Amino acid sequence: MASLDIAALLLTTEADVRYITGFITRFWESPTRPWFVIVPATGVPIAVIPSIGKALMKTTWISDIRSWRAPNYEDDGVTLLAQTLCETVPKGARIAVPGGGGTQLRMPLQDWQRLQAAAAGRVFVGDGDLMAAQRMVKSEAEISRIAKACGVADRAFARVPEIASAGTSLRDVFRRFQMLCLDEGADWVPYLAGGAGPGGVRDVISPATDSPLQTGDVLMLDTGLVRDGYFCDFDRNFSIGPPSPATMSAHARLIEATQAAFDVAKAGCTAADLFRVMDDIVTDGPDGSDAGRLGHGLGLQLTEPPSLIAQDHTVLQAGMVLTLEPGIDLGDGRILVHEENIVIREDCAEWLSTPAGPEMMVLPA
Amino acid sequence: MASLDIAALLLTTEADVRYITGFITRFWESPTRPWFVIVPATGVPIAVIPSIGKALMKTTWISDIRSWRAPNYEDDGVTLLAQTLCETVPKGARIAVPGGGGTQLRMPLQDWQRLQAAAAGRVFVGDGDLMAAQRMVKSEAEISRIAKACGVADRAFARVPEIASAGTSLRDVFRRFQMLCLDEGADWVPYLAGGAGPGGVRDVISPATDSPLQTGDVLMLDTGLVRDGYFCDFDRNFSIGPPSPATMSAHARLIEATQAAFDVAKAGCTAADLFRVMDDIVTDGPDGSDAGRLGHGLGLQLTEPPSLIAQDHTVLQAGMVLTLEPGIDLGDGRILVHEENIVIREDCAEWLSTPAGPEMMVLPA
Numbered sequence: 149m150a151s152l153d154i155a156a157l158l159l160t161t162e163a164d165v166r167y168i169t170g171f172i173t174r175f176w177e178s179p180t181r182p183w184f185v186i187v188p189a190t191g192v193p194i195a196v197i198p199s200i201g202k203a204l205m206k207t208t209w210i211s212d213i214r215s216w217r218a219p220n221y222e223d224d225g226v227t228l229l230a231q232t233l234c235e236t237v238p239k240g241a242r243i244a245v246p247g248g249g250g251t252q253l254r255m256p257l258q259d260w261q262r263l264q265a266a267a268a269g270r271v272f273v274g275d276g277d278l279m280a281a282q283r284m285v286k287s288e289a290e291i292s293r294i295a296k297a298c299g300v301a302d303r304a305f306a307r308v309p310e311i312a313s314a315g316t317s318l319r320d321v322f323r324r325f326q327m328l329c330l331d332e333g334a335d336w337v338p339y340l341a342g343g344a345g346p347g348g349v350r351d352v353i354s355p356a357t358d359s360p361l362q363t364g365d366v367l368m369l370d371t372g373l374v375r376d377g378y379f380c381d382f383d384r385n386f387s388i389g390p391p392s393p394a395t396m397s398a399h400a401r402l403i404e405a406t407q408a409a410f411d412v413a414k415a416g417c418t419a420a421d422l423f424r425v426m427d428d429i430v431t432d433g434p435d436g437s438d439a440g441r442l443g444h445g446l447g448l449q450l451t452e453p454p455s456l457i458a459q460d461h462t463v464l465q466a467g468m469v470l471t472l473e474p475g476i477d478l479g480d481g482r483i484l485v486h487e488e489n490i491v492i493r494e495d496c497a498e499w500l501s502t503p504a505g506p507e508m509m510v511l512p513a
Numbered sequence: 514m515a516s517l518d519i520a521a522l523l524l525t526t527e528a529d530v531r532y533i534t535g536f537i538t539r540f541w542e543s544p545t546r547p548w549f550v551i552v553p554a555t556g557v558p559i560a561v562i563p564s565i566g567k568a569l570m571k572t573t574w575i576s577d578i579r580s581w582r583a584p585n586y587e588d589d590g591v592t593l594l595a596q597t598l599c600e601t602v603p604k605g606a607r608i609a610v611p612g613g614g615g616t617q618l619r620m621p622l623q624d625w626q627r628l629q630a631a632a633a634g635r636v637f638v639g640d641g642d643l644m645a646a647q648r649m650v651k652s653e654a655e656i657s658r659i660a661k662a663c664g665v666a667d668r669a670f671a672r673v674p675e676i677a678s679a680g681t682s683l684r685d686v687f688r689r690f691q692m693l694c695l696d697e698g699a700d701w702v703p704y705l706a707g708g709a710g711p712g713g714v715r716d717v718i719s720p721a722t723d724s725p726l727q728t729g730d731v732l733m734l735d736t737g738l739v740r741d742g743y744f745c746d747f748d749r750n751f752s753i754g755p756p757s758p759a760t761m762s763a764h765a766r767l768i769e770a771t772q773a774a775f776d777v778a779k780a781g782c783t784a785a786d787l788f789r790v791m792d793d794i795v796t797d798g799p800d801g802s803d804a805g806r807l808g809h810g811l812g813l814q815l816t817e818p819p820s821l822i823a824q825d826h827t828v829l830q831a832g833m834v835l836t837l838e839p840g841i842d843l844g845d846g847r848i849l850v851h852e853e854n855i856v857i858r859e860d861c862a863e864w865l866s867t868p869a870g871p872e873m874m875v876l877p878a
Binding site: 163172173174175177178179180181198199200201203204217218219220221222224245246247248249250251252253254255256257258274319322323324326327330331333334335336337338339340341350351352353354355356372440441444449450451455457459460481 | 814
């Protein structure tokens with residue numbers, strides 16, 4: 149913050165607020181109320197939050213908690229926030245707000261304009277990706293939580309034969325798979341996507357339909373479940389009955405690409421390096437895939453910086469947790485995607501998910 | 514839009530985009546990519562989205578889909594969006610962006626600034642709560658989906674005795690309750706909060722701890738589950754062993770308040786009217802509760818306008834779906850909260866959740 153000449157950070161999103169305070173609740177699902185945390189360059193963080201969150205915030209390490217009764221249509225915390233900022237930040241000084249790629253300002257636009265007027269004399273600037281950079285390198289405590297989340301998904305994926313075979317509707321598979329995740333220890337399951345289709349899937353972000361699984365289908369399940377506040381994010385592909393040689397070969401190529409990226413991953417290489425290693429194996433032409441990237445960071449959120457794309461020259465550091473997520477285009481609008489989770493160490497990478505082998509798991513036809 | 518002199522609406526959030534397009538995916542859990550829909554005053558809506566969403570958007574009624582490969586660090590859709598806006602909106606005309614209470618702009622701040630520069634000559638203004646007003650009145654198809662979600666939660670709450678008794682950890686209760694919701698037909702469970710404590714709970718937004726339920730505890734479970742893209746949002750209170758007379762009386766008062774609001778609810782009364790009816794019954798002093806409101810709208814989101822607060826003079830219309838959510842302060846920092854879901858009709862209200870009786874359900878001590 150000193151090197152960026154920032155007197156305070158203003159945070160508004162679930163992940164940023166939780167990163168600083170430890171405040172964890174699913175109440176962010178309600179869009180009604182804004183929540184604010186100020187991190188001054190010197191001194192302790194200040195929470196400026198709706199009164200409904202006071203009791204829970206008091207259980208964290210945050211000692212300075214100011215609250216108002218929200219929703220308040222005339223002034224939904226703006227005056228209280230502006231007063232607190234003016235108390236904390238001298239006139240002419242800069243207040244940084246995360247504003248780069250992948251960020252959002254979680255407060256109404258009209259209140260954002262009011263705030264800038266009410267905190268007159270203070271300058272609001274972007275944070276130069278300071279929070280993103282800070283959050284990108286995980287502590288051992290964070291890594292251990294992500295590893296536990298991965299273990300839950302590992303066990304749930306191993307039990308998919310209990311819930312899916314030819315004839316099961318995709319909707320039932322999705323529902324039952326979330327139950328398996330919970331049964332194996334997930335606290336909640338914020339993300340499950342996937343699909344099923346002959347030899348591959350049409351896209352990887354669809355919700356389930358009522359269509360039944362058919363012999364020859366590939367079933368892909370991609371889950372981001374949360375355990376102790378941290379995400380895993382990886383997928384598995386299953387073949388309903390024995391896979392065709394083309395499907396087997398495509399899946400083996402995805403595993404090869406994942407392994408190749410794992411083998412080069414260590415502190416000092418870049419996000420783009422990992423992209424190139426995988427892209428060389430899975431892409432025939434120059435176009436790459438519509439997914440736009442072949443992996444990303446994860447932790448407090450399902451997806452975090454960096455992105456494994458050619459443009460991302462982030463130098464990997466020990467403690468970064470990444471997904472490796474190569475996809476392969478099978479033609480006819482069908483794709484296969486594979487995903488694992490790893491942590492970067494000084495001289496190597498370590499698997500956090502238990503890596504899948506080249507042979508696709510087979511479910512009863 | 515004509516009366517507000519708006520040439521186009523620019524939408525960025527999951528719920529607004531889904532309301533217009535029907536595009537449903539849990540992929541919004543990833544904060545990396547922005548998504549845009551333009552609704553021109555004349556002509557069809559235009560989706561400006563990352564290419565990863567193209568295949569799924571093509572399955573909706575939207576015919577004009579423009580995409581870019583995201584993430585792109587140099588230009589994450591801003592130029593494409595600005596071009597599309599300039600094509601659609603003449604110079605000098607106004608583009609409305611939802612900016613009132615409860616809204617957020619789901620795109621990076623720096624891109625928002627770039628967009629305003631790139632769409633030069635067009636004027637960005639707030640939408641005067643146009644989207645909120647539009648979404649507040651549900652169609653019969655929407656009401657039927659919310660009713661189905663309520664039915665799922667009704668059945669899950671009825672099965673709580675299968676999973677909770679003295680000695681069960683709250684964490685296990687939360688996990689197993691989500692499994693019950695899925696088993697009864699939820700597509701996913703974006704929200705579960707609650708708590709347990711002697712005679713009442715400390716707050717209603719906490720995640721679960723490992724503490725075991727104890728005889729004399731009240732267990733509160735409040736779930737927002739999704740079925741076919743629509744939320745229910747209501748809670749139930751359970752007593753571990755027989756409740757004390759004070760707890761019984763407090764719970765009965767909550768039911769009385771809920772029933773009183775239900776009895777007056779119909780088209781033509783206001784959100785504030787429902788607040789007053791409940792507040793008169795549950796609040797002794799002038800202060801009301803820290804929750805800040807005694808109910809709210811719901812539908813595509815867990816919480817939507819209006820808010821049942823004294824300030825909200827929204828005139829209720831047939832088709833509005835609301836929660837009635839009175840809370841009662843028991844002293845010592847303990848509270849009890851009860852919640853049901855209703856739909857407003859011309860001359861009355863209808864229950865969407867099956868209303869609880871005054872006697873609290875009892876779980877084995």
